[in-house]
Amino acid sequence: MPSRFTQTFKNWLGWVGEHKKTVLQIVVGLFFILMGFYYIFHEKYEIDRLRIVLHNSHLKWMIPGILLTLLYILLQGSMYVYSFASIGKKIPFSRGTVLFLKRNLVSIFLPAGGVTSLAFFNADIITKDIQKPAIRAASAIYAVMGIVSVILIAIPICAVVIGRNYFGANEWLALLVISLLLCSLFYFFYLISRKGGSYHWLVKKIPRIKDFLDTLTGNNINRRYIILALAISTLI
Numbered sequence: 001m002p003s004r005f006t007q008t009f010k011n012w013l014g015w016v017g018e019h020k021k022t023v024l025q026i027v028v029g030l031f032f033i034l035m036g037f038y039y040i041f042h043e044k045y046e047i048d049r050l051r052i053v054l055h056n057s058h059l060k061w062m063i064p065g066i067l068l069t070l071l072y073i074l075l076q077g078s079m080y081v082y083s084f085a086s087i088g089k090k091i092p093f094s095r096g097t098v099l100f101l102k103r104n105l106v107s108i109f110l111p112a113g114g115v116t117s118l119a120f121f122n123a124d125i126i127t128k129d130i131q132k133p134a135i136r137a138a139s140a141i142y143a144v145m146g147i148v149s150v151i152l153i154a155i156p157i158c159a160v161v162i163g164r165n166y167f168g169a170n171e172w173l174a175l176l177v178i179s180l181l182l183c184s185l186f187y188f189f190y191l192i193s194r195k196g197g198s199y200h201w202l203v204k205k206i207p208r209i210k211d212f213l214d215t216l217t218g219n220n221i222n223r224r225y226i227i228l229a230l231a232i233s234t235l236i
Contacts, residue, residue, distance in 0.1 A: 035109040072236060076100040079232045083142040086225035087215055089130050099125060118143055133211035140216060141226065144185060149233035151182050192216070 040047065077097030084091045091099075099121060107117035118139040122132055158175050191198040192213055203210045 032106070032109060039109065073097060073101065075232050075236050076104075079145070079229050079236070080138070080142060082225045082229040082232065083145070084130070084134070084138040086141055086222045086229065087134055087137050088220040088222065089134050089138065091125055091130070095125055114146070115143055131211075133215045136212045137215040140212075141229065145226070145229045145233045147185065148182065149230060149236070151178050152230075152234055154178055189216075 074097065077093055077100050080096030080099055081091060081093055084096070102121045102124070103117040106120050107114055110116045122135045125135060126132065154175070158171070161171065188198075192202070199213065202213065
C-alpha cells in the first residue's frame with residue numbers, strides 16, 4: 001500500500017512538473033477569484049453606499065467624470081505604446097490600452113499592485129518581434145516614468161508649500177525620500193549602463209536578467225519616445 005501511494009505521488013509530481021505553467025495559471029486564477037470574493041465581502045458596506053451615491057448623483061457631473069476616466073485610460077494606453085517604442089518595439093494602441101486595463105484590475109488585489117502587476121499578462125503581447133526581455137524593459141520604463149512624473153509634480157508643489165511655511169517634519173521626510181528614490185533610480189541605471197561590477201554581479205546572480213538589462217541599456221533606446229511617455233505620465 002505505501003509503495004502504491006508513493007508511486008501515485010511521484011506520478012502526480014511528474015505531471016505537475018510537465019504542466020507547471022498550466023498549474024501556475026490555475027493557482028493564480030483561483031487566488032484572484034478568492035481575492036475577488038474577499039474584496040466584495042470586505043467592501044460590502046462601501047458597495048452598498050456606492051449604489052445609494054449613484055442613485056443620488058447628478059448626471060451633468062457623471063458624464064464629464066466618465067469622459068475623463070476614458071481619457072485617463074486612453075492616455076495610459078498611449079504611455080505603454082511609447083514605452084515600447086522607446087526600445088524600438090511597436091504595439092498597437094488597442095493592445096497597450098487592454099494591457100493597462102488588465103494590469104490595473106490585477107493591481108487591486110496585489111501588494112504594491114502598481115509595480116507587481118507589471119509581471120502579469122506578458123504572454124498577451126509576445127510576438128515574433130517582441131519577446132519577454134523587451135516586454136519587461138518596456139514595463140520598467142513605464143513604471144519609472146510614472147515615478148519620475150510624480151516627483152516632477154511634487155517638486156513645484158513642495159516649493160510652494162515651503163514658501164508659505166507649511167512644511168512640517170513629515171513633509172520634509174517625504175521630500176527627502178522622494179529625492180533619494182529619484183537619485184537611486186538614476187544611479188542604478190547609470191551603473192547598469194556602464195556594464196561594470198554591478199551589471200556583472202546581477203547577471204551572475206540572476207542569469208535570466210541579462211537580456212532584460214541589455215535591452216534596457218542598449219543603443220536602440222529612443223529618448224524622444226521616453227520623453228513622450230514622461231510627458232503623458234505627467235499629464236495623467
